[in-house]
Amino acid sequence: MSGAIIFIQQDLKITETQQEILVGILSIVSLLGSLAGGKTSDTIGRKWTMALACIVFQSGTAIMALAPSYKILMIGRLLAGIGIGFGIMIAPVYIAEISPSIARGSLTSFPEIFINLGILLGYISNYVFSGLPVHSNWRIMLGVGIAPSVFLGFALFIIPESPRWLVMQNRIEEARTVLLKTYDDTKEVDQRLAEIQITARIANAEKYKEKAVWLEILNPSPAIKRMLITGCGIQCFQQISGIDATVYYSPTIFKDAGIEGNTELLAATVAVGFTKTMFILVAIFLIDKLGRKPLLYISTIGMTISLFCLSFTLTFLGDQRFGIGLAILFVCSNVAFFSVGIGPICWVVSSEIFTLRLRAQASGLGAVGSRVSSGVICMSFLTLSRAITVGGTFFVFSVISALSVVFVHTCVPETKGKSLEQIEMLFQKGSELQVGGEIEMGDAECLVQRQ
Structure with a gap:
């Protein structure tokens, strides 16, 4: 949308306020999908909730690509947002529940990888199709987004259901079959299945209490x-530090730095997308080696410095050749630090920490916080930038990013190498959140007594 919005504005003659609403409404309305996704995934399963997300998103994208007016474009945007809300909630939950502990961090980062790859391909398609007539180029830019969800739709006929959801439905043998595909050791499969059954019995017992x-x-x-x-906190900090403003409004940022011409602006955004995608791969290799918390420190501290330097550059060095280069450098460094830490780890942590009974709904609630924060930022960026300048806005983002460092230190535990049931015990032992003590496998039995 970041590049398409330039041509939508020219073709449909929309105002700056309509532009903000069009960009930001997707994040706001996606909360409907995230809220509904928890109950839906508990009812029809994780796998088929993803199928529903694909169908809704494809419908919205098709309507946007064919929209003859701003009103129809908004209807498509609303549908796409609901589909995205389902997707961003259920994908990390499904991956966390089906992955072995040793690789869960890397695998749960995959949604963020493909989000970044999609952003990069979007930037590239914006640049490639920018030379077409204004009436059709933005439609093609939006329409190509259907292709990945079609591929995912076909993949759903191959991938298995979540073993933890199957246990909740008392489909034990099916769950064991799925676990045998992800663990080599039969003894370990039986051990994991026993742990899942313990937490599932707790959840089912509480259902009988009608709580x-x-x-x-x-x-x-x-x-x-x-x-x-x-x-919820890590989801909100991920967004209120301004990453979506950087992604959606990067042409505006570079224009403020002094770049002129749509082709040059879109070419600069490709550099941002490439950097964001490459550094997410770094996170994949390091998340299960260094752990979640060290990468979060690197990410949040690096983003704080990058955002402050970008603010300084836009305020004092704008419209200078040297300043343009620095602006591109600091935007790229900001998205790089985001991708190496809080970008993927936010979804990893939020899908790991909740109990089995609450995981779907609580993850949905966290996704709502993320989407609302993103929507508020996107729908106010242009107005705020007009009031305090683009440089001033990024100074605000740098202060918020500094606060996220404090949040990571005080509220986020290390979950590397622990099973989902062990992580639940970690929160039961709340004093260990900052130091991240080891938890024995047998401690999962204590969950029964605690209930």
Whole structure:
């Protein structure tokens, strides 16, 4: 959308306010998909919730590509947002539940990899199709987004259902079959299956007590409260540090730095997309070696410095050749630090920390916080930039990013190498959140007694 919006503005003659709404509304409306995704995935399964996300997203994208007016374009954008809301909520949950502990961090980062790859391909398609007539180029830019979801739709006929969801449905043998595909050792499969059954029995026992999941979230125990603070907090900090403003409005940022001409602006955005995609691969290799927390420190501190330097450059060195180069450098360094840490790890942590009974709904709630934060940032960026300049806006983002460093230190535990059931015990032992103590496999049995 970042490049297409330039030509949509020319073709449909939309105002600056309409532009902000068009860009930001996708994030806001996606919360509907995220909220509905939790209950939907508990009812029809993780796998077929992803199928529903594909169908809704494809419908919205097709409507946008064919839209004759701003109103129809908004309808398509709303549908696409709901589909994205389903997708961003369920994908990390599914991957976390089906992955072995030793590789869960890397595998749960894959949604962020493909988000970044999609952003890069979007930037490239913007540049490639920018030379076409204004009436058709932005439609092609938006329409090509259907292709990846079509591929995912076919893949859903091959991939298995989540073993943890199968256990919740008392389909034990099916769950064991799925676990045998992800673990080589039969003994370990039986051990993992036993752990899952323990937590599933707790969840089912609570269902008989008719204690609603949302009631438990709204009136949480100390352990659940710590999980919610960590999961929702890291989701919000991921967005309020301004990453989506950087992605969606990168042409505006570079224009403020002094770049002129649509082709040059879109070429600069390709560099941003390439950097963002390459550094997500670094996170994949390091997340299960260094751990979540060290990468979060590197990411948040690096983003803070990059955002401050970008603010300084845009304020004092704009319209200079040297300043243009620095602006591109600091935008790229900001997205690089984002991709190496808080970008993928946000989804990893939020999909790991919640109990089996609450995982889908609580992850959906965290995704809502992320989408609302993103929407507020995107729908206010142009207005705020007009009020305090683009450089001033990025100074605000740098202050928020500095606060995220403090949040990581105080609220995010290290979850590397632990099973989902062990991580649950980690939050039961709340004093260990900062130091991340080791938890024995047998400690999962204590969950029964705690209930």
